[in-house]
Structure formats: structure tokens, C-alpha cells
Amino acid sequence: MTTALSGRDVAQRLSDQFPNMVNLCDGSCLWVKPEAVAEVAKFLRDTPGLDFDYLASLTAVDFWDHFDVVYHLASLQRNHTLVLRCQLPGRQNLALPSVVDVWRGADLQEREAYDMFGIQFTGHPNMKRLLTWEGFPGHPLRKDWL
Amino acid sequence: MALRTEPIVVNMGPQHPATHGVFRMRVTLDGEVITDLEPVMGYLHRGVEKLAEARTYTQFIPLTDRMDYLSSMSNNLAYVLAVEKLAGVEAPPRAQYLRVIMAEMMRISNHLMAVGTFLDDMGAFHTPLLYMFREREKLLDLFEMVCGQRLTYNYMRIGGLSHDIPPEFLPALKKFVRDMPGFVDEYDQLIRENEIVLARTRGVGVLPRALAINASASGPVLRGSGVKWDLRKTDPYLVYDKLEFDVPTGAVGDIYDRYRVRIEEMRQSVRILEQAIERLPPGEVRSDVPHLVHPPRGEVYGHIEAPKGELGFYLVSDTGIAPYRCHIRPPSLINLTALRDMVLGMKIADAIITLGSIDIVLGEVDR
Numbered sequence: 001m002t003t004a005l006s007g008r009d010v011a012q013r014l015s016d017q018f019p020n021m022v023n024l025c026d027g028s029c030l031w032v033k034p035e036a037v038a039e040v041a042k043f044l045r046d047t048p049g050l051d052f053d054y055l056a057s058l059t060a061v062d063f064w065d066h067f068d069v070v071y072h073l074a075s076l077q078r079n080h081t082l083v084l085r086c087q088l089p090g091r092q093n094l095a096l097p098s099v100v101d102v103w104r105g106a107d108l109q110e111r112e113a114y115d116m117f118g119i120q121f122t123g124h125p126n127m128k129r130l131l132t133w134e135g136f137p138g139h140p141l142r143k144d145w146l
Numbered sequence: 147m148a149l150r151t152e153p154i155v156v157n158m159g160p161q162h163p164a165t166h167g168v169f170r171m172r173v174t175l176d177g178e179v180i181t182d183l184e185p186v187m188g189y190l191h192r193g194v195e196k197l198a199e200a201r202t203y204t205q206f207i208p209l210t211d212r213m214d215y216l217s218s219m220s221n222n223l224a225y226v227l228a229v230e231k232l233a234g235v236e237a238p239p240r241a242q243y244l245r246v247i248m249a250e251m252m253r254i255s256n257h258l259m260a261v262g263t264f265l266d267d268m269g270a271f272h273t274p275l276l277y278m279f280r281e282r283e284k285l286l287d288l289f290e291m292v293c294g295q296r297l298t299y300n301y302m303r304i305g306g307l308s309h310d311i312p313p314e315f316l317p318a319l320k321k322f323v324r325d326m327p328g329f330v331d332e333y334d335q336l337i338r339e340n341e342i343v344l345a346r347t348r349g350v351g352v353l354p355r356a357l358a359i360n361a362s363a364s365g366p367v368l369r370g371s372g373v374k375w376d377l378r379k380t381d382p383y384l385v386y387d388k389l390e391f392d393v394p395t396g397a398v399g400d401i402y403d404r405y406r407v408r409i410e411e412m413r414q415s416v417r418i419l420e421q422a423i424e425r426l427p428p429g430e431v432r433s434d435v436p437h438l439v440h441p442p443r444g445e446v447y448g449h450i451e452a453p454k455g456e457l458g459f460y461l462v463s464d465t466g467i468a469p470y471r472c473h474i475r476p477p478s479l480i481n482l483t484a485l486r487d488m489v490l491g492m493k494i495a496d497a498i499i500t501l502g503s504i505d506i507v508l509g510e511v512d513r
Contacts, residue, residue: 002381055362057447057458057475070460072447072475076359076375083447105362107483116195131188131512140196 003080007031010050010082017043034069034086034096038123041102044073044082051075052082055103058110060117062143067094067117088119091142098124116141153181158497160189166263167508171485171497178493183486187479190512198472203229203304203439206472211298214478214510216259219252219289220452222302227383228448228459229304233441241306241431242384246422247319248292248301249384249450250415254326255285256453257408260366260505264405265337267502268346274337281329284322291315304439306432316423323419326412334409347402351488351500354399361484364477365455366407367504371399377451389421401503408505438467445471454478454505474513478506 007030011022014030018040022032032040044052057072071084088094098121099106110121111130118139121127129136138145159170168189174182194213198206210225211218223245230236237245262278286296292311293301301308337343353363358371368375376393378386394410396403441463449458455477462471481504489497 053359056449056456057460057473059460059473059475061462061471072458072460076373079380103362104357104360105480105483107361108479112479129188131191133188140193 001079002074004028005080005082007083010044013047013050014040014043029083029085031085031087034088037069037071037084037086038097038099038102040084041071041099044084045102049078051077053077055099055105055109056081058099058106058113060113060119060141062117062141064143066090067119069096069113069119071099091144094118095120095122097122098127100124115139118142151177156494160186166502166506167511169501169506169508169511171501173494173497175494180489180492180494180497183489183497185482185485187482187508187511190508192513194513195472195474198469200468202467203233203441203469204437206469207302208298208300211300212509213474213476213513214452214454214457214507215297216507217252217256217453218297218299219248219301220256220450220457222299223249224448224450224452224457225459226302226304227450228446228461229439229441231448232444232446232461232463233304233435233439235305235433235435237306238430238433239385239427240310240429241433243422243426244307244311244431245302246384246386246389247419247426248289250418250422251285251288251319253415253453254412255282256505257366257412258282258285260453261405261408264499264502264505265343267498268343274333277333281326288315288319288322291318303432303435305435306430308432310431316426319419320423323416323423326416330409330412330416337405344402346496346499347400347405347503349398349400350492350496351401351503352399353484353488357484357487358399361487362480363455363484364481365451365453366404366411367455367481369394370396370404370407372397372403377449377456381449383450385422386418388425389418391415391418401499404503440465440467449475452477454507454510455481476510476513478504478508478510482506482511 010030014022044050052073052075054074054076056074059070061068067088069086073082110124113119115129115131153174153176156173160168170186172184210221213221258278262275265274290296293299353371355371358368372395374393374395391414394407443465445462447460449456458475460473461469464470489500
């Protein structure tokens with residue numbers, strides 16, 4: 001049976017490595033500052049005991065005054081999961097580092113999130129729209145797009 | 147005199163029979179050898195996730211049918227399980243067993259199509275596919291008996307099923323379960339040691355184990371690469387923890403391994419069906435859930451082992467009657483991540499069977 005790791009517990013393991021980069025953690029999620037997400041992802045993947053080798057899902061949610069980028073991680077070795085989240089304030093110039101170098105599975109999913117929400121993933125080798133065409137007006141899954 | 151050569155770019159698709167729908171592979175060729183490949187998709191994009199935000203939880207169920215239309219029942223199941231997790235309701239035992247029966251019938255039906263069209267891509271033109279259609283027809287008849295539809299079932303409901311099975315369903319299913327292993331053996335015998343199949347599939351389209359995990363592959367693609375990972379075992383839902391079955395895996399991660407995994411999974415699904423029919427309890431098939439569900443504020447990620455891999459629904463609720471956000475994690479799309487790595491340096495004809503061995507449905511890739 002899969003165990004869901006508590007964000008608070010994982011945050012304690014991260015606090016030495018990444019001071020001030022982890023915030024707001026509760027039982028269900030691990031919140032990190034957007035600029036640190038790629039390094040935190042690498043740490044989560046490579047630290048024995050955490051071993052998050054599998055990115056199950058990557059997506060974003062529009063909350064009007066901010067966007068959340070949500071990563072559902074899993075460890076196939078240890079059969080546990082973790083929800084990693086980043087909050088991007090505002091609605092313009094949204095960007096955070098790409099995790100493609102950590103998990104290749106993020107490739108198409110980050111492109112989809114860019115296409116649907118207009119969030120730039122810096123460092124992605126091929127950051128362009130996935131489902132709609134080049135020149136499509138706006139980003140359809142934003143709440144203000146009709 | 148030196149021969150002048152130059153790489154050429156070929157667009158395979160979007161209208162091309164080997165792409166199983168409207169999918170485009172932008173292939174760069176050096177002679178017959180693939181030096182680059184870029185998948186291009188979105189031709190069937192209907193904005194399902196946006197549509198979900200404007201419909202009640204129940205109204206969205208028919209739209210899930212239209213994603214992976216070769217395994218609609220599994221899509222129904224993944225969605226209703228996620229909503230049930232969000233709303234904190236559970237289906238009654240009879241409905242849970244019936245859901246397992248439907249999901250495993252769907253898996254057999256999907257793998258029949260997957261293997262049939264894959265051999266079609268290899269050049270065994272339509273004969274193996276029509277063998278598969280013959281068996282799939284029996285399954286579609288069973289689905290029609292249950293819910294009146296052959297492709298888009300809309301059978302699951304939040305908290306159970308739309309209605310109970312008719313009395314003639316179980317005898318017909320028992321007959322199918324009796325006949326199916328013999329058919330799989332007969333079919334596999336024709337293919338397993340066929341020299342042409344072996345030459346075309348052994349060591350072709352290899353997805354190494356480490357890359358399969360790193361590229362978030364799932365389902366038969368992941369298991370073909372030797373990873374024993376099946377959500378029915380590792381994160382059991384419904385009553386799968388009470389049923390006995392094995393998880394077949396490959397060794398090399400080539401096309402042949404993925405084919406073997408699918409054939410074995412059909413045998414295992416028959417085993418599950420036998421047990422589920424035997425233990426099917428009497429009783430209600432739908433718990434008392436109001437038509438308009440108001441889940442509490444929060445979010446949930448529910449996933450199941452659909453025939454093509456991990457199908458996940460990420461739902462965010464703001465206590466309204468429609469999801470605030472509904473994200474679908476489609477196995478078909480994410481399994482395509484490693485397509486380029488699988489075909490680099492191969493011949494152009496291998497790209498087609500590699501794509502066939504991944505088993506994609508464009509309704510799900512594009513949503």
C-alpha cells in the first residue's frame with residue numbers, strides 16, 4: 001500500500017540543505033519557493049530514504065491572485081508519494097525553473113502547463129505550446145479566458 | 147565521386163493510418179535512418195479540462211468516455227474514484243466487484259486492439275486485427291447488454307453504478323471467460339515464435355529501465371522495461387487486494403517485451419474475472435449520493451491502473467457543484483515522452499511499430 005509522506009516531515013529533512021526555501025508546509029503538501037524547485041527536486045530524487053524517482057503528474061491551478069504548480073511525486077523503490085507545490089504570485093511574467101533535467105517525464109507536461117496557463121519553465125529545452133497552435137490567443141485554462 | 151547526401155524531414159501524419167489517429171511525427175532522416183523525431187500533437191484537443199469546470203461532477207462522466215475511447219469504462223472508473231475520494235463516499239460491495247469486472251473486461255478489450263493494430267503496423271495486414279476484433283466483439287456485446295452502448299458507456303456513477311447488470315449478463319460473461327484463454331493461446335502461438343515478428347521486434351525500440359522510470363512511463367510500457375509496478379498491487383483500489391493475479395514484466399524493454407506483457411495481462415485479467423464472478427455479492431449497486439455532489443474544500447489525486455498505464459485525476463474543489471480544477475494525467479501522452487529515445491538510430495519502419503507498441507489513443511493524448 002502506498003504511503004503518502006507528510007509535507008512537514010520532509011520539510012524538516014530539507015531545512016538544512018535549503019534554508020528559507022521551504023515554507024507553509026502542512027500534512028499533505030511540501031511547499032517550496034519557486035526559484036528552488038529544481039534543486040529541491042534533485043535532492044528529493046537523490047537522497048536515500050526519499051528516492052522520489054518518478055514524477056507522476058505535473059500541473060497548475062489558477063487561483064486568480066496566484067498560480068500553484070503542483071507536482072505529484074512517487075517513489076517506485078519505496079512506494080511512497082509526496083505532493084510538491086510552488087506558488088507563483090500575480091498573473092504576469094510567471095516563471096519557475098524546469099525539472100526536466102531531474103525527471104524527463106516533465107517534458108510534455110511542462111509544455112502543457114505553459115500552453116494552458118502561460119507559465120514559463122526556464123531551462124526547458126523546447127518550451128513551446130503542446131496542444132494548441134503557435135499564435136493561439138491566450139492560455140485557455142486560465143480562469144479569465146473564456 | 148562522393149555521393150551527395152542530405153538529411154530530409156518527413157512529416158508522418160497527422161493523417162496517416164499508422165499513427166492511430168491525428169498524430170504527427172516530424173522525422174529527420176539520413177537515408178533510412180532516423181536522426182531526430184519530434185512528436186506533434188493537439189489535433190484532437192477539445193479542452194476537456196476546461197469543460198469540466200463548467201459541468202457538475204456527474205455531468206462530466208460522459209466526457210471521460212471520449213478521452214481514451216478504447217477503454218471508456220476505465221476512464222469512468224478513474225474519474226468516479228477520484229470524486230468519491232474527494233467527497234468521502236464509497237460504492238457498495240456489489241458495485242465494487244462489478245467495477246472490477248468492467249475494468250478487467252475493458253483491459254482485455256484494449257489489449258486486443260493494441261496487439262491487433264500493432265501487428266497491423268508491422269505489415270501483417272488486417273488478418274491478426276480481425277482475429278482480435280472477433281473476440282472484442284463478444285466483449286462489446288457484453289458491454290451493450292450492461293449499458294446499451296458499445297463504445298462510450300457512461301456506466302459508472304459517483305457512489306456506484308447507474309444500474310445493476312441484467313440477468314443474462316453473467317452466463318454470457320462466464321462463457322467468454324471459459325473461451326478466452328484458449329483464444330489467447332491460439333493467437334500467441336501464431337505470433338510468439340514467428341520469425342518475422344521476432345526479427346522486427348527483438349532489440350528494437352528499446353526503452354531501458356532507468357529511462358522508463360525517469361520519463362514517467364507507465365502501464366505495459368513501464369512493465370515491459372522490467373519494472374514490476376502495477377497500481378492494482380502497489381496502491382490497491384476497489385477489491386483488488388482480495389484477488390489473486392500476477393504482474394507480468396519484460397526483461398529488455400523492447401517491442402517484443404511490451405507485446406508479451408500485454409498477452410500475459412490478458413491471461414491475468416481472465417483470472418481476475420473468474421474470481422470476481424465467483425465472489426460477486428448481492429445487494430445494492432449505488433450508495434445514497436445526491437445528484438449534485440458538494441465535496442468539501444480541498445483537493446485529491448486519484449489514480450488507477452488503466453489498460454494503457456497510470457490514469458490520474460487531480461481534482462480541486464471549492465465546495466461548488468463543479469470542480470474548480472480538473473486535471474487529467476493521461477498515460478498515452480506521457481508514454482510518448484521517451485518515443486524519440488526509443489527510435490533514434492533505427493530505421494523509419496521501426497518508428498511505426500515502436501509507436502504501435504506504445505499503444506496510444508489520440509482522444510486521450512490531446513483531450
